[in-house]
Amino acid sequence: MEPYTPRTQTGGRKKNITLSQKEYSKITGTIASVRRHRLQQDDIHQELNGRVHERSSRHSGRDWDEPSFIAETSFVKAPLNSRVSLGGNTIANNKEKAKQQSLDHVPLDVQEAMILEDLLYVLMGIEGECIQFHSDYSPDEDDPIRGVRFIVEPSLDPSVRNLVERLLPLGTYYTGISAFIEHRSHLDYGLVNHALCAAIRDMLKDYQTLLSQLEHSFNFSPQFSLQKLWFYVHPTVHTLSLIYQLTLELGTADDPSADLSSSSSNSPSTSDAEEEARNEALGIGSAKLKSVLSENGLGTSSAGIAVKGGEVLSIIYERMQNMSGDPTANLVYATLLREAGTPYVTMLKEWVMTGRLVDPYEELMVKESKFINRGILEMDYTDEYWERRYTLRDGSTLSGSKAHKAGIPLPRSGGGRLPGGACIPPLLEGWKHKILLAGKYLNVIRECGIEIHRSQNHSDDEKFSMNDERFYTFLEDAYTHANQTLLQLLLKDQDLIxxxxxxxxxxxxxxxxxxxxxxxxxxxxxxxxxxxxxxxxxxxxxxxxxxxxxxxxxxxxxxxxxxxxxxxxxxxxxxxxxxxxxxxxxxxxxxxxxxxxxxxxxxxxxxxxxxxxxxxxxxxxxxxxxxxxxxxxxxxxxxxxxxxxxxxxxxxxxxxxxxxxxxxxxxxxxxxxxxxxxxxxxxxxxxxxxxxxxxxxxxxxxxxxxxxxxxxxxxxxxxxxxxxxxxxxxxxxxxxxxxxxxxxxxxxxxxxxxxxxxxxxxxxxxxxxxxxxxxxxxxxxxxxxxxxxxxxxxxxxxxxxxxxxxxxxxxxxxxxxxxxxxxxxxxxxxxxxxxxxxxxxxxxxxxxxxxxxxxx
CATH class of the missing domain: 1.20.120.1900 (Gamma-tubulin complex, C-terminal domain)
Structure with a gap:
C-alpha cells in the first residue's frame, strides 16, 4: 500500500496557485509572529524584527541584503541540520527549553502555525520546539526498532493537542521502520531481508514525497491547516502502522529480550573465524560437527539464529492471513510478500531447474551436507548420499516421521515457529517434498555429466510470486521433468531391470x-x-x-x-x-x-x-x-x-x-x-x-x-x-x-x-x-x-x-x-x-x- 499523496484538483480550482497581496501578507505575518515569539525567548527579538522588515521590504519592491544560506555548506547539503544540534547535551537542552517555553498566552492561530512547522519535522523523526522526545527516551539504551516516542508541550491548547496526538505515532513508526531498514540491510540477514527492506524503503519514499508536498503547502497555501494535514496524512497512519507492526515482530522474533541495536552478534569475530579454521583443519568443522550431532541424537538450539529466509515470509503471510478482513493490510502485506519472496523464488527456480543449490545465507528450505559426496557410496550401508546429501531443513521426510531429529533447530520459544530457513513458508508447505526431489533428481543427472535441458514451457526471465498460481504450475512441471529424466536414465540408458x-x-x-x-x-x-x-x-x-x-x-x-x-x-x-x-x-x-x-x-x-x-x-x-x-x-x-x-x-x-x-x-x-x-x-x-x-x-x-x-x-x-x-x-x-x-x-x-x-x-x-x-x-x-x-x-x-x-x-x-x-x-x-x-x-x-x- 503506497502512502497517500495529496494531489491538486483540476475541477473548479485554478491550475496555478497565485496569491493576492492580502493573502500573502497574512501568511507572512503569521509566520513572522511565530518566529518572533520564539526568538523573544532567546533574546534575539531585534534580529527577528530586522529580518521581517527586510522580508517586507522585499515584497514591497525595496532592495535588501539578507545573507544567503549557500555560504553555509552544512545547510545546503543537509538542511535539517538547522534542527539538529551537535552538542552532547542536546536532549537535555531541548527539555530545558521546553520547560521555559509556555504557550498559554500565544494566540490559537499562532499555536497552530507553530505546531504545524514542528509536525513536519516530527513526521521525519526529528525533534521540534513544542514536540519533544519522551522523557524516558535514551538513544544508547532504547531499542531503535521500537521507534522514538514524542510528547507535546502541555501548555498547548487542548483542541490542537488532541489532533496532534493522533499524528505523533507517525514519527514513532517512521523512526522504527528506518532503524529496521538500516539494521536488516546487513549482509548476514540474507537476501529475503534485503528485498524486504528495499520494498519498505520504496514505500517510505512515497511517504517522504507526501511530506515534501505537505511542506510546500505549508509554505505557500493560506488554506493549509492542521485539519488539512490530518486529512492528507491519516490514510498513511494506518499504512505505516501495518509496516511498523511487521518490522517490530520481525525484529523481536529471534530474541524478544535482546537488544537489537547491535549487530555484533551477527558478525563473526576474528577469534571465531580462527577457531572455525582450526576446526576445519582438524576435520571437525561446522558441517561435520552437525553430522556428529545428528548421529548422537543432539539437537540445535534456535537461540542466536536470525530471522531470515522462509521465516520472514512466514511471518508476513501469517499477518496477512490474520488481517484478511482489512483491505489495506491485504494490499500492503501482499506487496511485501511478493517483493521479499522474489530472491526466495529465484533460488527455488535455480534448484528445481538445474539441481544447483545457490543459498549463501541458508535461507532456503533445502540444505546440503557437502561432506557427503559420491565417494561415500562405495562404503555407505545406510544410504547417506541419497537420504542426507540434500534434505529439508525442518527434518521432515516422505515417510511422515515427526520425531525431532538432531541437527534440526528447535522451535522458537514464542509461537513454536522453526527459525531461519528451517521455517517453510505456508504457501510452500505442501510442495516441499516435490521441490526437494526435483533438485535431487537433477543433481544426480548433472553429476553423471549429462547436460540438463531446461523446460521450454517457462522462460528463464519469467518472474513468479508465491501467491501466483503460475508458480505452482511451474513447480509441478519442473518436478515431472526431473523425475521422468532420471527415471529414463536409470531404466533405459543404464539397464536397471x-x-x-x-x-x-x-x-x-x-x-x-x-x-x-x-x-x-x-x-x-x-x-x-x-x-x-x-x-x-x-x-x-x-x-x-x-x-x-x-x-x-x-x-x-x-x-x-x-x-x-x-x-x-x-x-x-x-x-x-x-x-x-x-x-x-x-x-x-x-x-x-x-x-x-x-x-x-x-x-x-x-x-x-x-x-x-x-x-x-x-x-x-x-x-x-x-x-x-x-x-x-x-x-x-x-x-x-x-x-x-x-x-x-x-x-x-x-x-x-x-x-x-x-x-x-x-x-x-x-x-x-x-x-x-x-x-x-x-x-x-x-x-x-x-x-x-x-x-x-x-x-x-x-x-x-x-x-x-x-x-x-x-x-x-x-x-x-x-x-x-x-x-x-x-x-x-x-x-x-x-x-x-x-x-x-x-x-x-x-x-x-x-x-x-x-x-x-x-x-x-x-x-x-x-x-x-x-x-x-x-x-x-x-x-x-x-x-x-x-x-x-x-x-x-x-x-x-x-x-x-x-x-x-x-x-x-x-x-x-x-x-x-x-x-x-x-x-x-x-x-x-x-x-x-x-x-x-x-x-x-x-x-x-x-x-x-x-x-x-
Missing part, C-alpha cells in the same frame, strides 16, 4: 546348477578357515562356473566378486537386530568389526570356516549405485548367505547319505556267521547275539535322523525359494513396470528386500536363535559322517570296544535330543509368528508339521 535380474539370479540361487557347480569345485577351499582360504582361487572358480553357462546377462558377470565376511551370518544378524535394524548400522558386513571378530575367534579358539563367511559382492557405477547401493547389497548378501548355508548343509547331508550307502552301512551282520567263526568261545557267541540288534537299531536311528535333518533343510530351502523370493520378485517386476517416480522405484526395491528378509525369518531374534541352533546341529551331524562310518566298520569287524560303543550311542542321543528340542522350539515360534505377525509363515508351519508327523 537387467541388472536387478542378474542380482536375483546370483544372490537368490534361482538356478541351482550355478551354486551346486560352484560348491562342488570349491569344496576343498570352503573346508579351510577363513584366513587360509584363497579369495583369488575362489574368484577364479566362480568365473569358471559362470562362464560354463550361456545366459543373456553375460555382460554383468564381471561385476560379481567373491568376498569374505568378518563374522558368522547369525552373529551378524543378531547384532543388526539388537541395534534396531540394517539401516541403523554404521558399518558394512565386510567391515563388521574386524577387531571384534578376531578377538572372538581368539577367545573361542574356533576359527570360522570359509563356508560360513563366503559371500558375493556386486559392483555398479553411479547413478545405478543409488538403486543398487551398499544398503541394498547388504540385504542381498544376507539372503545369499542364508541360502548358501542351507545349500551347503544340504550338500553335506547328501554326501553323508552317499557315504552311508557303502558296504559298512548296508552289510547285514548274521548271528550264525559270528558263532561259526569262533566256535570255541560261547562267550563271544553270546556277545554277538546281544550286540546285533543294538547295532541295527543304532544304524536305523542314524538313517532316520539324517533323513529328518535333510527334510528340514530342504523344506526351509524350498519355502524360502518358491514361496518367498519368487512371489515377491514377480510382485516387484509388476511394480517396476508401473513405476512413475524415482523415489517410488527406490522404495519398492528396498521394500522387496525387507519383505524377503522378514519372510525368511531373518529379522526375528527368537526365530533366529532357534533356527541357528537347528542349522548348527545339522551341520555338525554331517561332519560326523566319517567317524560314524569308522564306528560302523569297527562294529562289523568286531574291533569296537565297549567304550567306543558307549560313545557312539552318546553322540547319537545328543544329536537327537538337540534336534528334537530345537525343532519343537522353532516350530512353536513359527506358529506363533504365523498367527500373530507374519502370516506368510503359514505354509512353513504345514511343511514342518508334516516332518513332525512322519518322524513320530
Amino acid at each position: 537387467p541388472r536387478l535380474r542378474s542380482l536375483k539370479r546370483y544372490f537368490f540361487l534361482s538356478q541351482s546348477f550355478f551354486l551346486t557347480h560352484f560348491l562342488d569345485l570349491s569344496s576343498n577351499e570352503l573346508r579351510k578357515s577363513t584366513r587360509s582360504a584363497s579369495l583369488v582361487k575362489l574368484q577364479s572358480l566362480l568365473e569358471l562356473t559362470l562362464n560354463t553357462e550361456e545366459r543373456e546377462d553375460t555382460m554383468f558377470r564381471e561385476d560379481v566378486k567373491v568376498v569374505m565376511a568378518g563374522s558368522g551370518l547369525y552373529d551378524w544378524l543378531m547384532k543388526i537386530i539388537s541395534t534396531g535394524g540394517i539401516g541403523s548400522e554404521r558399518v558394512g558386513e565386510n567391515e563388521v568389526g574386524n577387531e571384534e571378530a578376531k578377538k572372538e575367534q581368539k577367545d573361542d579358539k574356533k576359527p570360522l570356516l570359509a563356508s560360513d563367511t563366503l559371500a558375493l559382492d556386486y559392483h555398479v557405477k553411479f547413478p545405478l549405485s543409488l538403486v543398487i547401493s551398499r544398503k541394498t547389497i547388504l540385504r542381498y548378501q544376507l539372503i545369499f548367505r542364508f541360502l548358501l548355508h542351507l545349500k551347503h548343509v544340504e550338500q553335506s547331508l547328501g554326501i553323508m547319505w552317499i557315504e552311508q550307502k557303502t558296504t559298512p552301512w548296508r552289510q547285514r551282520v548274521h548271528q550264525s556267521s559270528k558263532i561259526n567263526s569262533n566256535p570255541s568261545s560261547n562267550t563271544d557267541a553270546n556277545l554277538a547275539k546281544s550286540s546285533d540288534p543294538e547295532f541295527e537299531k543304532w544304524r536305523l536311528r542314524v538313517f532316520l535322523l539324517r533323513a529328518r535333518m535333510l527334510a528340514f533343510i530342504q523344506q526351509i530351502l524350498s519355502f524360502a525359494t518358491f514361496e518367498v523370493l519368487e512371489p515377491n520378485w514377480r510382485a516387484l517386476e509388476v511394480k517396476l513396470d508401473k513405476v512413475t517416480t524415482v523415489d517410488q522405484l527406490l522404495r519398492d526395491h528396498l521394500d522387496f528386500l525387507d519383505t524377503c528378509l522378514k519372510e525368511c525369518m531373518l529379522t526375528s531374534a527368537k526365530l533366529l536363535k532357534a533356527y541357528n541352533k537347528l542349522i548348527v546341529t545339522c551341520a555338525t551331524f554331517a561332519l560326523y559322517a566319517a567317524p560314524y562310518t569308522k564306528s560302523a566298520i569297527q562294529a562289523i569287524s568286531e574291533t569296537e570296544t565297549a567304550e567306543g560303543q558307549r560313545r557312539r550311542w552318546e553322540y547319537q542321543l545328543k544329536f537327537e535330543k538337540n534336534f528334537d528340542h530345537w525343532f519343537k522350539v522353532f516350530l512353536d515360534c513359527v506358529q506363533f509368528y504365523a498367527s500373530s505377525e507374519n502370516g506368510s509363515l503359514l505354509p512353513l508351519v504345514v511343511r514342518l508339521s508334516s516332518i513332525l508327523k512322519r518322524s513320530s
Whole structure:
C-alpha cells in the first residue's frame, strides 16, 4: 500500500496557485509572529524584527541584503541540520527549553502555525520546539526498532493537542521502520531481508514525497491547516502502522529480550573465524560437527539464529492471513510478500531447474551436507548420499516421521515457529517434498555429466510470486521433468531391470546348477578357515562356473566378486537386530568389526570356516549405485548367505547319505556267521547275539535322523525359494513396470528386500536363535559322517570296544535330543509368528508339521 499523496484538483480550482497581496501578507505575518515569539525567548527579538522588515521590504519592491544560506555548506547539503544540534547535551537542552517555553498566552492561530512547522519535522523523526522526545527516551539504551516516542508541550491548547496526538505515532513508526531498514540491510540477514527492506524503503519514499508536498503547502497555501494535514496524512497512519507492526515482530522474533541495536552478534569475530579454521583443519568443522550431532541424537538450539529466509515470509503471510478482513493490510502485506519472496523464488527456480543449490545465507528450505559426496557410496550401508546429501531443513521426510531429529533447530520459544530457513513458508508447505526431489533428481543427472535441458514451457526471465498460481504450475512441471529424466536414465540408458535380474539370479540361487557347480569345485577351499582360504582361487572358480553357462546377462558377470565376511551370518544378524535394524548400522558386513571378530575367534579358539563367511559382492557405477547401493547389497548378501548355508548343509547331508550307502552301512551282520567263526568261545557267541540288534537299531536311528535333518533343510530351502523370493520378485517386476517416480522405484526395491528378509525369518531374534541352533546341529551331524562310518566298520569287524560303543550311542542321543528340542522350539515360534505377525509363515508351519508327523 503506497502512502497517500495529496494531489491538486483540476475541477473548479485554478491550475496555478497565485496569491493576492492580502493573502500573502497574512501568511507572512503569521509566520513572522511565530518566529518572533520564539526568538523573544532567546533574546534575539531585534534580529527577528530586522529580518521581517527586510522580508517586507522585499515584497514591497525595496532592495535588501539578507545573507544567503549557500555560504553555509552544512545547510545546503543537509538542511535539517538547522534542527539538529551537535552538542552532547542536546536532549537535555531541548527539555530545558521546553520547560521555559509556555504557550498559554500565544494566540490559537499562532499555536497552530507553530505546531504545524514542528509536525513536519516530527513526521521525519526529528525533534521540534513544542514536540519533544519522551522523557524516558535514551538513544544508547532504547531499542531503535521500537521507534522514538514524542510528547507535546502541555501548555498547548487542548483542541490542537488532541489532533496532534493522533499524528505523533507517525514519527514513532517512521523512526522504527528506518532503524529496521538500516539494521536488516546487513549482509548476514540474507537476501529475503534485503528485498524486504528495499520494498519498505520504496514505500517510505512515497511517504517522504507526501511530506515534501505537505511542506510546500505549508509554505505557500493560506488554506493549509492542521485539519488539512490530518486529512492528507491519516490514510498513511494506518499504512505505516501495518509496516511498523511487521518490522517490530520481525525484529523481536529471534530474541524478544535482546537488544537489537547491535549487530555484533551477527558478525563473526576474528577469534571465531580462527577457531572455525582450526576446526576445519582438524576435520571437525561446522558441517561435520552437525553430522556428529545428528548421529548422537543432539539437537540445535534456535537461540542466536536470525530471522531470515522462509521465516520472514512466514511471518508476513501469517499477518496477512490474520488481517484478511482489512483491505489495506491485504494490499500492503501482499506487496511485501511478493517483493521479499522474489530472491526466495529465484533460488527455488535455480534448484528445481538445474539441481544447483545457490543459498549463501541458508535461507532456503533445502540444505546440503557437502561432506557427503559420491565417494561415500562405495562404503555407505545406510544410504547417506541419497537420504542426507540434500534434505529439508525442518527434518521432515516422505515417510511422515515427526520425531525431532538432531541437527534440526528447535522451535522458537514464542509461537513454536522453526527459525531461519528451517521455517517453510505456508504457501510452500505442501510442495516441499516435490521441490526437494526435483533438485535431487537433477543433481544426480548433472553429476553423471549429462547436460540438463531446461523446460521450454517457462522462460528463464519469467518472474513468479508465491501467491501466483503460475508458480505452482511451474513447480509441478519442473518436478515431472526431473523425475521422468532420471527415471529414463536409470531404466533405459543404464539397464536397471537387467541388472536387478542378474542380482536375483546370483544372490537368490534361482538356478541351482550355478551354486551346486560352484560348491562342488570349491569344496576343498570352503573346508579351510577363513584366513587360509584363497579369495583369488575362489574368484577364479566362480568365473569358471559362470562362464560354463550361456545366459543373456553375460555382460554383468564381471561385476560379481567373491568376498569374505568378518563374522558368522547369525552373529551378524543378531547384532543388526539388537541395534534396531540394517539401516541403523554404521558399518558394512565386510567391515563388521574386524577387531571384534578376531578377538572372538581368539577367545573361542574356533576359527570360522570359509563356508560360513563366503559371500558375493556386486559392483555398479553411479547413478545405478543409488538403486543398487551398499544398503541394498547388504540385504542381498544376507539372503545369499542364508541360502548358501542351507545349500551347503544340504550338500553335506547328501554326501553323508552317499557315504552311508557303502558296504559298512548296508552289510547285514548274521548271528550264525559270528558263532561259526569262533566256535570255541560261547562267550563271544553270546556277545554277538546281544550286540546285533543294538547295532541295527543304532544304524536305523542314524538313517532316520539324517533323513529328518535333510527334510528340514530342504523344506526351509524350498519355502524360502518358491514361496518367498519368487512371489515377491514377480510382485516387484509388476511394480517396476508401473513405476512413475524415482523415489517410488527406490522404495519398492528396498521394500522387496525387507519383505524377503522378514519372510525368511531373518529379522526375528527368537526365530533366529532357534533356527541357528537347528542349522548348527545339522551341520555338525554331517561332519560326523566319517567317524560314524569308522564306528560302523569297527562294529562289523568286531574291533569296537565297549567304550567306543558307549560313545557312539552318546553322540547319537545328543544329536537327537538337540534336534528334537530345537525343532519343537522353532516350530512353536513359527506358529506363533504365523498367527500373530507374519502370516506368510503359514505354509512353513504345514511343511514342518508334516516332518513332525512322519518322524513320530
